[in-house]
Amino acid sequence: MVSIQNLHKKFGKNQVLAGLDLEIKEGGIFAVLGPNGSGKTTLIKCLLGMVIPNKGNITVLGNNVKSGSEYRYKIDYLPQIANFPSNLKVKELIKMIKDLRGNTTKDQELIDLFKLEPFLDKKLGNLSGGTKQKVNLVLTFMFDSPLVILDEPTSGLDPISLLRLKKLIQTEKANGKTILITSHIMSFVEEISDEIVFLLEGKIYFKGTINELKTKTNQPDFEHAIASILTDNHA
Amino acid sequence: MLKILKYSFYDLMRSRWSYVYFAFYLLLGIVLLFLNNDLSKAVITLMNVIIVLVPLIGTIFGVMYYYNSKEFTELLLAQPLKRSSIFLGQYLGVAISLSMSLILGLGLPFIFYGLFMSSAIWDFSLLLITGTFLTFIFTALAFNIALSNENKIKGFGYAILLWLFLAIIYDGIFLMSLIMFEDYPLDKLSLIGTMLNPIDLSRTLILLKLDISALLGYTGAVFKQFFGTNFGLVVSIGMLAVWVILPVFRIVFKAKKKDF
Amino acid sequence: MKIKIVTFFAMIIVGFLQAQTVEVCKDCTYKTFSDGVKAAKDFDTLIIKKGTYKEYNILVDKPLTIIGENYPVIDGELKGEIITIVSDSVTVDGLFIINVGTSYTEDYAAIRVKRSMYFVIQNVVLEKLFFGIYIEKSQYGKIFHNKIIGDAVEEYNSGNGIQLWYSKNVEIEHNFVQHVRDGIYLEFSDDCLIKNNVSTLNIRYGLHFMFSNDDVYQDNTFENNGAGVAVMFSKRIKMYNNIFKENWGTASYGLLLKEINDAEITGNSFEDNTIGINIEGSNRINYKHNDFINNGWAIKVKGACYTNSFTENNFLYNSFDIAYNSNVNDNVFDKNYWSNYTGYDLNKNGIGDIPYRPVKLFSYIVNRTPETIILLRSLFIDIIDFSEKVSPVFTPDNLLDNNPKMKRIEW
Numbered sequence: 076m077v078s079i080q081n082l083h084k085k086f087g088k089n090q091v092l093a094g095l096d097l098e099i100k101e102g103g104i105f106a107v108l109g110p111n112g113s114g115k116t117t118l119i120k121c122l123l124g125m126v127i128p129n130k131g132n133i134t135v136l137g138n139n140v141k142s143g144s145e146y147r148y149k150i151d152y153l154p155q156i157a158n159f160p161s162n163l164k165v166k167e168l169i170k171m172i173k174d175l176r177g178n179t180t181k182d183q184e185l186i187d188l189f190k191l192e193p194f195l196d197k198k199l200g201n202l203s204g205g206t207k208q209k210v211n212l213v214l215t216f217m218f219d220s221p222l223v224i225l226d227e228p229t230s231g232l233d234p235i236s237l238l239r240l241k242k243l244i245q246t247e248k249a250n251g252k253t254i255l256i257t258s259h260i261m262s263f264v265e266e267i268s269d270e271i272v273f274l275l276e277g278k279i280y281f282k283g284t285i286n287e288l289k290t291k292t293n294q295p296d297f298e299h300a301i302a303s304i305l306t307d308n309h310a
Numbered sequence: 311m312l313k314i315l316k317y318s319f320y321d322l323m324r325s326r327w328s329y330v331y332f333a334f335y336l337l338l339g340i341v342l343l344f345l346n347n348d349l350s351k352a353v354i355t356l357m358n359v360i361i362v363l364v365p366l367i368g369t370i371f372g373v374m375y376y377y378n379s380k381e382f383t384e385l386l387l388a389q390p391l392k393r394s395s396i397f398l399g400q401y402l403g404v405a406i407s408l409s410m411s412l413i414l415g416l417g418l419p420f421i422f423y424g425l426f427m428s429s430a431i432w433d434f435s436l437l438l439i440t441g442t443f444l445t446f447i448f449t450a451l452a453f454n455i456a457l458s459n460e461n462k463i464k465g466f467g468y469a470i471l472l473w474l475f476l477a478i479i480y481d482g483i484f485l486m487s488l489i490m491f492e493d494y495p496l497d498k499l500s501l502i503g504t505m506l507n508p509i510d511l512s513r514t515l516i517l518l519k520l521d522i523s524a525l526l527g528y529t530g531a532v533f534k535q536f537f538g539t540n541f542g543l544v545v546s547i548g549m550l551a552v553w554v555i556l557p558v559f560r561i562v563f564k565a566k567k568k569d570f
Numbered sequence: 571m572k573i574k575i576v577t578f579f580a581m582i583i584v585g586f587l588q589a590q591t592v593e594v595c596k597d598c599t600y601k602t603f604s605d606g607v608k609a610a611k612d613f614d615t616l617i618i619k620k621g622t623y624k625e626y627n628i629l630v631d632k633p634l635t636i637i638g639e640n641y642p643v644i645d646g647e648l649k650g651e652i653i654t655i656v657s658d659s660v661t662v663d664g665l666f667i668i669n670v671g672t673s674y675t676e677d678y679a680a681i682r683v684k685r686s687m688y689f690v691i692q693n694v695v696l697e698k699l700f701f702g703i704y705i706e707k708s709q710y711g712k713i714f715h716n717k718i719i720g721d722a723v724e725e726y727n728s729g730n731g732i733q734l735w736y737s738k739n740v741e742i743e744h745n746f747v748q749h750v751r752d753g754i755y756l757e758f759s760d761d762c763l764i765k766n767n768v769s770t771l772n773i774r775y776g777l778h779f780m781f782s783n784d785d786v787y788q789d790n791t792f793e794n795n796g797a798g799v800a801v802m803f804s805k806r807i808k809m810y811n812n813i814f815k816e817n818w819g820t821a822s823y824g825l826l827l828k829e830i831n832d833a834e835i836t837g838n839s840f841e842d843n844t845i846g847i848n849i850e851g852s853n854r855i856n857y858k859h860n861d862f863i864n865n866g867w868a869i870k871v872k873g874a875c876y877t878n879s880f881t882e883n884n885f886l887y888n889s890f891d892i893a894y895n896s897n898v899n900d901n902v903f904d905k906n907y908w909s910n911y912t913g914y915d916l917n918k919n920g921i922g923d924i925p926y927r928p929v930k931l932f933s934y935i936v937n938r939t940p941e942t943i944i945l946l947r948s949l950f951i952d953i954i955d956f957s958e959k960v961s962p963v964f965t966p967d968n969l970l971d972n973n974p975k976m977k978r979i980e981w
Binding site: 348350351354357358361362477478479481482484485488489492496497499500501503504510513514516517520521522523524525526527528530533 | 818819820822842843844845864865866867886887889890909935938939940941942943944945946947948949950951952953
Binding site: 086120123124125126127143144145146147148150152154159160161162163171172174175176 | 313314317321324325379381382384385386387388389390391392393566567568569570
């Protein structure tokens with residue numbers, strides 16, 4: 076599905092990714108974890124072609140990322156911070172994205188799911204963070220793409236919406252999609268992900284299932300396992 | 311690209327700045343024409359305004375739009391769209407909406423005044439063409455500045471500096487160097503100096519219409535060829551086009567390399 | 571009473587008998603112009619019928635009325651002067667004269683009048699000429715409604731359309747002159763009237779005065795000449811209601827005044843000239859009710875010019891209104907309309923409340939370094955002009971119009 080070789084990225088003097096290699100197979104939910112500044116978002120942006128790597132090679136579904144923008148038709152991306160043009164209405168934004176990307180009918184279903192109907196005629200600038208995130212989710216899931224990338228999908232969501240999101244992710248997984256998630260909420264990751272990738276100082280520190288991680292770190296639960304990695308490496 | 315252009319354009323057309331800009335030119339046109347009642351004088355005053363103000367508004371507006379639409383841009387970048395079409399679309403959206411405000415704002419009062427029956431129509435059209443060129447040039451330069459500077463304040467600072475330099479300081483330096491080297495043949499140098507500054511270039515284009523009598527008073531053969539024939543007009547318009555194309559190329563180039 | 575009437579008729583009949591008509595044509599008794607002239611007696615009328623007469627050096631030495639019928643062509647075949655008039659009271663009417671000889675030593679003319687009085691030259695068409703109509707030491711003549719079309723390219727080998735030399739009281743009216751060196755040239759000729767002529771596309775000047783006094787020219791049009799009119803070393807010339815247009819080029823003026831005193835320049839229009847009026851060493855001249863429109867420089871003052879007065883003129887859209895090359899001023903500018911004036915009129919009396927300074931600092935800079943003209947109308951130049959306006963350093967402090975009009979002056 077996704078194949079990354081020897082990825083390097085520097086922002087000024089700050090080396091964010093230092094020779095990262097990663098293979099992600101088709102199907103399943105992958106969580107990308109790591110401390111702040113470990114390069115999670117950069118990695119995702121590299122996948123999307125928003126950040127241009129200094130070195131290395133990325134292929135998504137067999138297409139080299141550098142070779143064009145067409146491959147992004149196969150990716151649904153949920154950005155970390157929902158930034159939308161503030162003087163657009165929700166309805167207009169959805170219409171515009173559909174216009175840019177192709178038509179879909181799934182949006183109505185999602186709007187119903189997240190109860191967004193009353194907000195459709197409101198301007199994006201006037202929405203709360205949580206509502207914006209819901210709009211963000213609608214925009215992401217309304218296209219049926221084989222690869223779904225979610226950057227902090229839980230932020231700002233109320234418990235009911237969170238439950239609906241989890242259900243949605245599971246459904247998508249059942250549809251055979253590959254889902255890439257970054258999150259700081261360990262319980263969410265533990266509950267949902269099949270496999271985790273742990274980034275540290277621009278490299279893959281660990282890749283495998285949560286159980287493998289627990290075994291490796293000799294910790295009884297996931298949160299402690301993560302904490303032990305961090306303390307070990309900072310000691 | 312056309313879709314992006316469409317959305318940028320609509321977005322701008324809805325923003326109150328376009329209306330302010332449009333209203334400003336409308337008012338200017340009305341005041342000049344109906345309070346003054348002298349078309350030739352109005353055209354001359356307009357020229358002064360266009361040469362100074364259009365670049366200023368083009369740069370400020372371009373920079374402002376770029377920074378304000380950062381979110382929109384990032385949203386677009388994750389979509390299956392080419393980077394060049396995103397930025398060119400936005401650039402054209404800004405440049406076209408600004409040009410529209412200019413052309414409609416000035417054009418309407420002039421049409422009501424009965425421009426089509428007047429001999430000043432060529433001077434006036436040239437003025438609008440020049441204004442449009444300047445809008446396209448300075449919006450492109452503004453996008454270049456914004457693309458190269460993440461920091462908003464810095465970007466605005468550079469934009470103002472650029473305008474100040476091209477509108478005033480450049481001419482000061484130009485004048486000083488002409489006076490300093492007055493013992494040498496200067497006509498080629500002065501023409502080249504003009505070509506290198508889009509504001510001077512547009513000014514020359516308008517001088518060709520308004521002050522041809524004075525320009526022909528100068529002896530130099532190069533000047534004579536430049537101002538005495540259509541050569542000057544063709545070269546000036548060509549150079550203005552180059553001044554649009556080069557910054558636009560840099561936008562495309564810079565956009566390809568940039569991380570978001 | 572009866573005797574008186576009889577005598578009167580007898581006199582008329584005698585007059586008719588005396589003043590006979592001589593015809594010249596291919597089939598007539600007299601086949602050439604010269605033969606016709608020789609055959610005619612004093613005060614006869616010589617009729618030249620339609621046809622082509624290849625002749626030159628025709629000497630008219632007696633008072634004759636020479637009339638061309640349907641424009642006969644007199645072709646000089648470039649051999650020399652064509653008609654020379656040396657008698658008083660000669661009229662030449664309706665000839666088409668071409669191919670005057672060119673010489674570097676002699677000024678061949680199509681028609682020359684020499685030391686004669688009461689001549690009339692009218693309805694004559696001249697083409698391919700060297701000099702056109704040359705009046706030499708003659709008086710009381712009339713040059714009326716002629717058309718002179720030359721093909722001059724260079725100044726040194728071309729002649730003037732109408733030239734007066736040491737002549738007095740000549741009227742030059744309704745002539746059309748183009749493509750010669752000077753359209754009309756007056757040298758040492760006083761008390762002449764030049765009216766309603768059109769002089770265009772001439773290499774040097776449309777009209778040229780040298781050492782000529784008390785002449786009047788009015789209602790003429792001078793367009794697209796090397797320079798419109800040059801008035802040099804002359805006194806008391808009156809210039810009324812002429813149009814000076816599109817005289818473009820490096821040393822091109824609508825009007826050039828050099829060493830002129832006590833002239834009057836009224837009601838003229840100077841439009842689209844590189845320099846409207848170029849003034850050098852001229853004193854006591856009144857400029858009134860003139861329009862200066864779209865000139866590079868409306869007025870350029872060089873050298874010493876004293877007690878000239880510029881009142882009630884319109885200065886419209888000139889690149890520069892007035893240029894001076896010194897910073898002393900003894901001339902008066904008053905009650906003019908300046909389209910570049912930016913002042914206000916709070917008491918609504920039609921006169922601006924702050925004075926106008928017609929000389930810009932930039933005109934000094936251009937005078938010094940001509941290439942800087944390319945910076946005309948630049949914001950930077952506007953700024954330095956403004957600062958000079960606020961505190962004059964280079965421009966004459968007292969050069970201002972204290973009563974600038976708010977509206978274009980109509981008269």
